Amino acid sequence: MEIVPLGDSALIVRVRKNFDGAPDEALNAVLATQRLLENAHLPGVIELAPAYTTVGVFFDPVRVVASGAKPDEVFEWLAERIREVILNANEVRADRMETSPIQIPVCYDAEFALDLDEIAQHAGLGAQEVVDLYCASEYRVHCIGFTPGFPFLGGLPSKLATPRRSTPRKEIPVGSVAIGGAQTGIYPVQSPGGWNLIGRTPLRLFDPKKDPPALLRAGDRVRFRAISRDEFARSAM
Amino acid sequence: MNATAVRAGFSTTVQDLGRTGFRQFGVSLGGALDAHALRVANLLVGNNESAAGLEVTFGGLQLRFADERLMAWSGGEFDARSGSTSLPVGHPVVIREGDEMGIERAKTGCRAWIAVSGGFDVPVVLGSRSTDLRGNFGGKEGRALRHGDELPLGKNSERTRILIDKLQRERIARWKPPHDWSSPAKREPTLRVIRGSEWNRFDNVTVQRFTGDKFTVSPDSDRMGVRFEGPRLKANELVDLISEAVAPGTIQIPPSGKPILLLGDCQTIGGYPKIAHVITVDLSIAAQLRAGDEVRFREVTLADAHQLLINREQNLEQFRRGLQPHFS
Numbered sequence: 001m002e003i004v005p006l007g008d009s010a011l012i013v014r015v016r017k018n019f020d021g022a023p024d025e026a027l028n029a030v031l032a033t034q035r036l037l038e039n040a041h042l043p044g045v046i047e048l049a050p051a052y053t054t055v056g057v058f059f060d061p062v063r064v065v066a067s068g069a070k071p072d073e074v075f076e077w078l079a080e081r082i083r084e085v086i087l088n089a090n091e092v093r094a095d096r097m098e099t100s101p102i103q104i105p106v107c108y109d110a111e112f113a114l115d116l117d118e119i120a121q122h123a124g125l126g127a128q129e130v131v132d133l134y135c136a137s138e139y140r141v142h143c144i145g146f147t148p149g150f151p152f153l154g155g156l157p158s159k160l161a162t163p164r165r166s167t168p169r170k171e172i173p174v175g176s177v178a179i180g181g182a183q184t185g186i187y188p189v190q191s192p193g194g195w196n197l198i199g200r201t202p203l204r205l206f207d208p209k210k211d212p213p214a215l216l217r218a219g220d221r222v223r224f225r226a227i228s229r230d231e232f233a234r235s236a237m
Numbered sequence: 238m239n240a241t242a243v244r245a246g247f248s249t250t251v252q253d254l255g256r257t258g259f260r261q262f263g264v265s266l267g268g269a270l271d272a273h274a275l276r277v278a279n280l281l282v283g284n285n286e287s288a289a290g291l292e293v294t295f296g297g298l299q300l301r302f303a304d305e306r307l308m309a310w311s312g313g314e315f316d317a318r319s320g321s322t323s324l325p326v327g328h329p330v331v332i333r334e335g336d337e338m339g340i341e342r343a344k345t346g347c348r349a350w351i352a353v354s355g356g357f358d359v360p361v362v363l364g365s366r367s368t369d370l371r372g373n374f375g376g377k378e379g380r381a382l383r384h385g386d387e388l389p390l391g392k393n394s395e396r397t398r399i400l401i402d403k404l405q406r407e408r409i410a411r412w413k414p415p416h417d418w419s420s421p422a423k424r425e426p427t428l429r430v431i432r433g434s435e436w437n438r439f440d441n442v443t444v445q446r447f448t449g450d451k452f453t454v455s456p457d458s459d460r461m462g463v464r465f466e467g468p469r470l471k472a473n474e475l476v477d478l479i480s481e482a483v484a485p486g487t488i489q490i491p492p493s494g495k496p497i498l499l500l501g502d503c504q505t506i507g508g509y510p511k512i513a514h515v516i517t518v519d520l521s522i523a524a525q526l527r528a529g530d531e532v533r534f535r536e537v538t539l540a541d542a543h544q545l546l547i548n549r550e551q552n553l554e555q556f557r558r559g560l561q562p563h564f565s
Binding site: 004005006007008009010012019034046047048049050051052053054056058061062065071072073074075143144145146147148149150152189190191206208209211212213214217218 | 257258363486
């Protein structure tokens with residue numbers, strides 16, 4: 001484990017060195033570290049942000065000093081507290097509670113699946129085979145970022161990995177489900193984007209009126225279920 | 238009672254000190270790009286320092302007030318007026334029922350913050366009144382102001398009423414905060430930085446160029462970040478960098494070799510090498526950067542950055558105490 005500054009008001013706890021070798025293990029360790037630090041309520045810590053192999057810790061240096069750190073040792077003082085919390089934990093529980101995967105209904109009609117043909121061509125499969133393969137796999141949320149509520153999902157069958165589009169689209173419709181390289185994800189708010197669109201979900205992935213505002217969080221398991229255009233229209237109402 | 242945006246300005250948004258606790262869901266901090274400036278403006282009108290104000294970019298805003306209010310503004314060098322009266326930066330001023338105020342023409346810098354007694358009382362969304370332009374929520378319907386927008390204001394507090402009564406005759410208070418607080422915009426700004434986690438993975442020439450040369454602010458800059466032209470830095474060939482948290486102040490070097498300085502509306506995670514971070518106290522200067530400005534970066538230690546922040550906080554506390562007699 002390594003702790004490095006991220007400017008003067010944040011730091012990064014590097015829980016693992018690599019991700020792709022053992023993504024589930026790395027993610028479980030990161031989420032366990034996040035929980036430990038959440039429960040520790042360290043002085044001056046404002047919030048935590050997990051991503052792949054790291055936990056970002058945002059803090060107020062003024063409050064850290066008010067809690068006893070010397071002004072010229074704020075980072076060292078907080079890093080030491082973080083190390084204590086992590087080392088004193090009996091064991092960093094690497095297994096996350098087994099929850100059943102969250103079902104995401106997706107309509108793969110041509111109207112929404114603007115890049116399905118490219119994905120199929122790249123994979124050397126037919127469009128329906130792509131959809132079947134995509135729906136047969138189980139995915140895991142590795143990280144939320146890019147835009148509010150955007151899940152980066154691991155678990156894409158390697159055959160379906162498709163390079164990002166050379167020219168990103170200026171506006172991706174809300175709910176678009178897409179493949180970018182070896183990852184897949186869902187656009188929760190209107191934004192530009194360079195991923196290949198495979199379909200669209202009527203589910204709302206980000207709703208600022210709810211707490212938590214995002215449907216998914218890092219660690220969640222996800223499955224996609226194909227729905228008809230009619231079912232999409234009914235659910236989207 | 239409301240304030241009306243008679244003219245909305247180039248890009249005016251409701252902002253408070255930002256939204257915390259939701260980074261793990263991809264929600265940016267947001268808030269006033271110069272949080273210190275908004276805190277000072279709020280204190281000057283008797284508000285809680287976290288009350289929502291308006292962030293004005295390049296001016297063009299004209300506000301009309303439906304009732305008597307205390308107003309103060311801070312930030313860049315702007316021409317602010319109420320009728321024919323010039324409204325100096327950092328001085329609390331009484332705005333009477335039906336009066337208008339406008340803020341025009343940024344001479345230096347590009348942003349100003351307007352605090353009005355009672356605060357802008359838009360709904361709290363995820364713990365903040367700040368406008369999130371990427372997520373389209375918070376502030377006034379999740380967007381920048383439009384002509385004719387009505388903005389609800391909270392009630393004038395007792396302490397504000399006391400100062401309004403004291404200022405009935407002169408209207409504009411004679412006192413103001415320390416000069417460098419109300420004028421953070423610089424003509425040839427130097428931003429102090431501390432090393433980023435990939436600093437050591439750039440070669441010596443690149444690092445020397447970063448701290449030795451001047452960089453020009455590109456027009457392609459906004460509340461998410463400032464892009465720079467100028468000496469192209471040799472992009473680091475770290476293809477395997479895993480995305481991790483970034484923060485306002487982070488300076489990334491993308492493959493183009495042109496630095497990007499992240500500001501309040503930045504994404505929560507990033508995968509570009511981080512060469513450095515602008516220190517928190519200098520985010521006030523960063524918030525004023527506009528296209529064509531020439532900027533230098535100077536390295537300081539992390540301990541320096543913290544000491545500067547703590548000094549500023551102590552000065553603010555002293556200022557807060559010094560204001561007390563005006564409100565009692």
